[in-house]
Amino acid sequence: MNKIKNYDSLISHGDIESRKIVLDITNRTLQRLDAYQRIKSIMHVDGDILHIGTKTWDLSKKRHVYLLGAGKACNHMAMAVDEILGDRLTKGIAIVKIAEETDHFRNTDVYVGGHPLPNQAGYEACLKILDLVDHAGPDDLFIVVISGGSSALMSCPIEGITLDDEIKTTDVMLKSGAGIYEINAIRRHISAMNGGMLAKRIESVGAELIGFGISDAVGTPATKDIGVPYEKYASTPMGPDKTTLEDARRVIRDYDVADRLPKNVVDYLMNVGPEGETPKAFPNNTYFLLNTLPDSCIYAKEIAEEMGINAVILSSFLEGESRDAGTFFASIARESQAYGNPFKPPYVILSSGETTTQILDNSVIEGHGGPGQELTLSFALAAKKTKGACMLSIDSEGTDGTAPVAGGICDSTxxxxxxxxxxxIHHALRTHSCYEALSEIGDAVFTGNTGTNLCDFNVLYIPAVPEEEESK
Structure with a gap:
């Protein structure tokens, strides 16, 4: 199944051969990352026995089996569990970013939450989840599927902080220039769900928790055997939280946001005692880690080499300002074609991570966009001097920032x-209207829901300079 829905349109113009290489690598990488297939490869039911990888559970000893989920890849994750369990599933509640026409569930209610900003629907779904948990007991089993984006989608602020407070907090922090770990340090400590608070609630009623996760955290090692429980699982609503209250306080100071955040949030975080800390361990839970951030580059490198193209992984730790990253990648392309550094083309450079876009004044915004679109449009400014160079940057889950597209692809044309x-292009970057600019030239990449969520995925193809041009 082609993950890139407008593939034919994207190869109808520009440096067509370069675009085909970049898009083919991306398409095959997204297919391999799809969480629906990942879960089905390790989970099945045989009679009363639930098998997940190396572990088994006797469902005849469980009163109820519940499915809970949230995240930008939750559609595919929840569908797999719902399908495998069938009538053995008592009830499911999933909070997704986009409900797709191809989504099919038997016993799961689906709610469309807000992302990147929380919304009322996500909040109401969380209240239903908490009510379900509060009425559960020691003989119940919760299977929880979580991917990136759950902090916004599974939004349920603690008492004393309103949903509007949480929405404004998220908006301010996303535009502050802070990294996702820093943003989460604040969001998790004002949430009744995130930072392990959902797992803590399940633990409090004595129920068992099995978790499937996709980690989009920069720095998490690549996956190995996904059927072996992952003992170091951390963060998101169903696992322990690595961030601390002191982290949250430091972020407020470092990014000078105290005057822009809601007063309720700042007062709470600065004054709450140890009782406001998030849980740091759940030794009795079982977690399976389906994919991590480095996986996308590892798979893409294997795919490129199968296609006969040399490939190098530059970094799976890419962070910083998106437009600066775009300029940097263009400079690598120029260096490669001019002097053969760091490698002589043709070859592919792969990277992943989570670049951000700092917006201190909302009044400058004239359109829509996201980090991937800003990166590729910035690349286009310098790439005009590098014949055939082609750069794709997408949010691997299928929506980039405030735009309905996964990201962008630009080349030397x-x-x-x-x-x-x-x-x-300069104006589009200044006014954060890259989506409109990319759409106008046919360079916006549309995928819809991909079934994974590993933050940014970037592919740069640098072709060799034609011999007749080398001699000039």
Whole structure:
């Protein structure tokens, strides 16, 4: 199944051969990462016995089996569990970013939460989840599926902080320039769900928890055998939290956001005692880690080499300002074609991580966009001097920032294509309207829900310079 829905349109213009290479690598990588297939590869039911990897559970000894989920890859994760359990599933509640027409559930209620900003629907779904947990007991089993985005989608602030407070907090922090770990340090400590608070609630009623997770955290090692329980699982609603109250306080100071965050939030975080700390361990839970951030680059490298193309993984720790990253990648392409550094082309450079876009003044925003779109459009500014170079940057789950697309793809022709349509790329970057600019030149990448969520995925193809141009 083609993950890139507008593939044919994207290869209808520009550096077509370079685009095909970049898009084919991306498409096959997304197929391999799909959580639906990952779960089905390790989970099945045989009679009363539930098998997950190396572990088994006797469902005849369970009064109820519940499915809870949230995240940008939750559609596919929850569908797999719902399908495998069938009528053995008592009830499921899943909070997704986008409900797709291809989603099919038997015993699971689906709610469309808000992302990147929380919304009322997600909040109401959380209240239903908490009510379900509070009425459970020691003979019940909770299977929880969580991927990136759950902090916004599974939004349920603690008493004394309103949903509007949580929405404003998220908005301010996403535009502050802070990294995702720093943002989460604040969000988790004002949530009744996140930072392990859902797991703590399940633990309090004596029920058992099995978790499936996708880790989009920068720095998490690559997965190995996904059927072996992952003992170091941390963070998200169903696992222990590595962030601390002191982390949250430091972030408020370091990014000077005390005057922009809701007063209720700042007062609480600065004054709450140890009782406000998030849980740090759940030794009795069982977790399976389906994918981590480095996996996308590892799979892509294998795929590129199967296609006969040399590939190098530059980094799975890529962070910082998106437009700066785009300029950096363009400089690598120029260096490679001019002097053969760090490698002589043709080859592919792969990277993953989570770049961000700092927006201190909302009044400058004239359109829509996201980090991947800003990265690729910034790449286009310098790539016009690097013949055939092509850069794709997407949010691997399928939606980038505030736009309904996964990201963008630009090559050495994109700058002139934009100029030919009267589009000022510099202005689009300044006003954070990259989606409109990329759509106008046909360079926005549309996937829909991909079934994974490993933050940013970037592919840069650098072709060799034609011999006749080398001699000039």
């Amino acid at each position: 994109s700058f002139d294509a934009a100029a030919g349509k009267g589009i000022d």
